[in-house]
Amino acid sequence: MTFTPAKWPRKLRSQEWFGGTGRDQIYHRGWMKNQGFTHDMFDGRPVIGILNTWSELTPCNAHLRDLAERVKNGVYEAGGFPVEVPVMSASESTFRPTAMMFRNLAALAVEETIRGQPMDGCVLLVGCDKTTPSLLMGAASTDLPSIVVTGGPMLNGYFRGERVGSGTHLWKFSEAVKAGEMSTEDFLEAEASMSRSAGSCNTMGTASTMASMAEALGMALSGNAAIPAVDSRRRVMAQMSGRRIVQMVKDDLKPSDVMTKQAFENAIRTNGAIGGSTNAVIHLLAMAGRVGVDLTLDDWDRCGRDVATIVNLMPSGKYLMEEFFYAGGLPVVLKHLGEAGLLHKDALTVSGETMWDQVKDVVNHNDDVIRPVEKALTAQGGIAVLRGNLAPKGAVIKPSAASAHLLQHRGRAVVFEDIDDYKAKINDDALDIDETCVMVLKNCGPKGYPGMAEVGNMGLPPKILKKGITDMVRISDARMSGTAYGTVVLHTSPEAADGGPLAVVRNGDFIELDVGARTIHLDISDEELAARLKDWTPNIEKQASGYAWLHQTHTRGADTGADLDFLVGCRGAPVGRDSH
Ligand code: FES
Numbered sequence: 001m002t003f004t005p006a007k008w009p010r011k012l013r014s015q016e017w018f019g020g021t022g023r024d025q026i027y028h029r030g031w032m033k034n035q036g037f038t039h040d041m042f043d044g045r046p047v048i049g050i051l052n053t054w055s056e057l058t059p060c061n062a063h064l065r066d067l068a069e070r071v072k073n074g075v076y077e078a079g080g081f082p083v084e085v086p087v088m089s090a091s092e093s094t095f096r097p098t099a100m101m102f103r104n105l106a107a108l109a110v111e112e113t114i115r116g117q118p119m120d121g122c123v124l125l126v127g128c129d130k131t132t133p134s135l136l137m138g139a140a141s142t143d144l145p146s147i148v149v150t151g152g153p154m155l156n157g158y159f160r161g162e163r164v165g166s167g168t169h170l171w172k173f174s175e176a177v178k179a180g181e182m183s184t185e186d187f188l189e190a191e192a193s194m195s196r197s198a199g200s201c202n203t204m205g206t207a208s209t210m211a212s213m214a215e216a217l218g219m220a221l222s223g224n225a226a227i228p229a230v231d232s233r234r235r236v237m238a239q240m241s242g243r244r245i246v247q248m249v250k251d252d253l254k255p256s257d258v259m260t261k262q263a264f265e266n267a268i269r270t271n272g273a274i275g276g277s278t279n280a281v282i283h284l285l286a287m288a289g290r291v292g293v294d295l296t297l298d299d300w301d302r303c304g305r306d307v308a309t310i311v312n313l314m315p316s317g318k319y320l321m322e323e324f325f326y327a328g329g330l331p332v333v334l335k336h337l338g339e340a341g342l343l344h345k346d347a348l349t350v351s352g353e354t355m356w357d358q359v360k361d362v363v364n365h366n367d368d369v370i371r372p373v374e375k376a377l378t379a380q381g382g383i384a385v386l387r388g389n390l391a392p393k394g395a396v397i398k399p400s401a402a403s404a405h406l407l408q409h410r411g412r413a414v415v416f417e418d419i420d421d422y423k424a425k426i427n428d429d430a431l432d433i434d435e436t437c438v439m440v441l442k443n444c445g446p447k448g449y450p451g452m453a454e455v456g457n458m459g460l461p462p463k464i465l466k467k468g469i470t471d472m473v474r475i476s477d478a479r480m481s482g483t484a485y486g487t488v489v490l491h492t493s494p495e496a497a498d499g500g501p502l503a504v505v506r507n508g509d510f511i512e513l514d515v516g517a518r519t520i521h522l523d524i525s526d527e528e529l530a531a532r533l534k535d536w537t538p539n540i541e542k543q544a545s546g547y548a549w550l551h552q553t554h555t556r557g558a559d560t561g562a563d564l565d566f567l568v569g570c571r572g573a574p575v576g577r578d579s580h
Contacts, residue, residue, distance in 0.1 A: 003348050005251035012249070013144075014047035016575040017118035028118070037081075046080040046249035048242070049119035051087045051110060051139075053131040058091035060128035060207060063198035063229055064151050067238040071123050071149060074242020080121075080249070082242065087113055087138075090130040092206070100479065101451025101551050103130040103137075103283075104564045107290075110138025115573050119144065121249035123241060127151030127200045127229075129482070132210035133283035136219065137563070140255045140290035142573035145248040147350045148220040149241045150211040152229035153321035154199035159190045165314035166194060166201035167483025171457070179465035199229025202320045204313040206482030209276035210283060215330050216270035218258045218349030222358040226329035228322055248350060256570065259291045262344035265303050266334075266355065269342045272307030272382030273333050275316035275400045277482025278490055281383055282452075285561030289568040297385045297394045297559055301518065304382020307342060309400040310371045315485040316400040317377050319369050327366035331359040340373070386489060386520040389529060390475070390501050390511065393493035393559040395520055403471040406487040407515040410523075411438040411473060415507045417539070418443040419455055426461055433461055435469045438511045442502055444478035445495025446555040446562040448540050450548060452477075457484040473513055475520070477502055477558070489513065489520060491558040497540045498557065504532035 011019070017028040019042070029042050050071050054064040068084050075082035088109045090102040114122060124135040127150050139146035157164030173190055176182035200207035211225035221241055227234045264284060271280050281300055288295035311333060313319050337343040338356055345356035364370050371377070378400045386395045399407065414433045416422035422441055425431050433439075439458060446452045456478035460469065474488045477495035494500030501522060505511070510523040522529065543549040554564045 003253065003257055005253070008250040009044070012044060012046060012120045013573070013575055014118040014120050015044055018042040019044060041081040046120045046246050047118055048075045048080045048082045048245050048249070049114065049117070049122045050082055050084045050125060051113065051122050051135055052084055052125045053087060053089040053127065053135065054125070055089040055091065057094050058089040058128050058131070059093065060091065060200040061089060061126070061131060061151050064125045064127065067149065067151065067235065068125060070235045070238035071125070071242035074239040075246055078243040078246035080246035085113060087135065090134065092129040097449060098451040098453040099130045100453070101548070103134045104551065104567060105547055106130065106134035107137035107141070108564070108567060110135050111141040114138065114142045114144055121145040121245045123245050124148045125151070127207060129206040129210065129279065132207070132214060133287060136214065136287050137290045140259060140287060141567065141571055143254045143256050143570050144573045145245065145253055146219070146255055147241050147245045147248065148214040148224070149238050150200070150214065150220065150224060152199050152227050152231070152234045153208055154195055154202045155197040155228055155230065156202060156320045156322045157194045157196055159193040163320055164190065164193050165203040165320055165483065167205050167481050168203050168314045168485070169194065171484055175459060175465055175470065178459065178462045197230045201483055202322065203315055203483045204275055204277070204311065204321070205315070206277040206279040208321050209271065209274065209280050209482050212270060212274055212276060212330050213267045213280055213284060216267040216334065217263045218347055218355060219255070221351055222331050222349070223329055226321055226325035228325060231325070244350065251352065253350065253352065256291050258348055258350055259287065259293065260347065261293050261295070262347045264288055264293055264295050265299065266344055266347055268300055268303040269307050269337055270330070270333060272304040273309060273337060274311040275309040275313065275377060275381055278383060278396050278398050278480055279482055281396055281491065282479070282558055282561050286563040289561055289563055290570060292570055300383050301385035305380060307382045308373050308376035309378045309381030310336060310373060310376050312369055312371055312377060315483055323366065323369050327369040328362055328364050331362040332364045332370050334359040335362050384515050384518060386515070386518050388519045388521040390505070390520045390522040391492045392501065393557060395489050395492040397487070397489050397515055399515055401485040402487040402515070406471060406473050408513065409473050410510060410512045411436050413438050413440050413505050413507060413509045413511050415440045415505055416442065418448070419453070422458055426459065429463050431461055433464070435464050435467070435472055437472065438513070439472060439474045440502070440505050440511070441474070441476035441478060442496035443540050444476055445497055446558060447552050448477065448495055448497030450543060450552045450555070452479050452558065452562060454479045454481040456480040456490040457486050457488050475511065493557045493559040495557065497538060499533065499536055499538070501529060501533065503536050504529065
């Protein structure tokens with residue numbers, strides 16, 4: 001990838017606010033000086049916005065103010081002027097109805113925060129699931145030089161000598177309680193062991209996946225993804241990123257220079273190798289839309305199909321992010337992909353070097369954590385994209401988190417019309433269901449929920465869990481937590497609330513899943529399906545006002561990334577108009 005740095009020095013965007021002796025410039029500078037900034041901070045040096053998703057209600061990002069100070073040090077060292085700016089923080093663990101509904105709102109806010117204010121470059125301080133894609137989307141829309149610094153994962157959890165993975169063990173323990181294998185008292189005791197340090201989920205859940213995606217895209221410095229939140233090297237990474245963004249501004253190295261089609265293909269293959277979250281599918285599609293890269297669900301299947309999952313981390317495997325870091329982290333995985341011919345080696349990164357230059361000399365320090373291909377967790381990792389009369393626009397499944405014996409399965413549908421219907425029926429022993437059935441959940445897509453909640457890995461009925469059965473085929477238009485597992489078909493498109501075929505599945509229908517053949521089929525005739533769809537009427541609650549209305553009215557389908565239709569594309573970062 002050829003990149004020609006811009007000439008330096010030159011007049012930067014921030015000088016429209018701060019440069020000169022006119023009334024307006026004095027107004028902009030003078031008010032800033034009430035914070036004690038010296039006059040030379042406004043002399044034309046790069047102004048770096050440190051966009052911080054710190055919030056005490058986003059516990060995974062609660063340590064980011066400390067990291068922001070480290071970034072500032074780096075920016076000052078490189079001759080820039082850092083300004084810390086809070087941006088919307090959508091926490092996965094607290095935001096209702098689901099953080100995903102606010103990814104696009106946060107991206108919109110970030111975009112306008114950048115566009116309307118005197119910044120020449122941005123450091124994106126992120127961590128919890130949605131914060132990473134939302135800031136990357138906002139930055140991509142403005143195309144101002146930007147670099148990602150994630151907060152890093154929590155340390156390993158341990159309960160009675162065993163590793164406890166964020167989220168993954170929450171689902172496991174909760175099922176064990178339902179099955180009568182774990183007491184509520186033990187569950188409460190385990191709670192205290194789950195989150196024992198600052199940081200994001202310590203599994204290869206969505207936060208770790210998106211940190212890995214940022215690195216694989218080339219938008220973070222090499223090695224960023226896996227450094228634990230409390231490791232001193234996380235602070236060093238923040239400081240180095242602060243130094244680097246100043247040079248990126250001087251060079252005018254923009255997101256569109258880095259986030260190319262090749263970069264997205266590298267990220268998709270990386271997702272397969274790490275056994276990453278299905279949520280990455282939606283986020284990468286949305287991010288690609290912001291930079292004008294033509295990325296589709298078919299690219300996910302094409303690029304991911306032959307990638308073996310070699311990272312032995314929960315939920316697909318055994319270890320946690322701390323061990324991934326000690327083994328060498330994502331650079332080792334990228335080197336493996338390069339050696340296997342599965343990496344665009346010359347893809348540019350924010351370092352100014354190619355991806356291959358960054359990773360070619362790294363060493364794997366633990367080949368049980370990052371395995372050789374011969375000992376891969378699954379030979380065909382990646383995300384499988386399914387199609388058929390039940391999902392004309394596609395659905396996804398993560399084979400590495402599924403049960404091998406269910407990857408080809410035909411079963412009787414047990415239908416839940418929405419999440420409330422599911423909650424009302426699932427614990428009833430009279431529910432007509434056995435382990436060969438296919439659980440179908442409707443109206444949990446981008447419009448239906450609204451926001452597309454992580455409920456696709458719906459828990460099994462207690463009467464089945466008590467038999468020792470831990471997995472069944474489940475199909476929905478919802479998402480699933482990256483920390484979850486099971487034979488779970490997700491993102492079925494078009495969604496039920498939009499009149500997709502999922503809307504007309506009935507109890508007693510038969511459904512055929514064949515992951516190898518990439519098919520999902522509702523076993524009724526074309527005529528019957530057409531007749532049912534003709535009679536279908538929406539039965540979701542229509543949002544009357546506010547952001548929920550905006551989201552429900554304008555969200556695109558999961559198959560294209562569920563971005564708001566009017567936010568797709570890059571609008572650049574023109575200088576804000578002066579109102580004074
Ligand atoms: Fe925040 Fe998992 S809940 S990273």
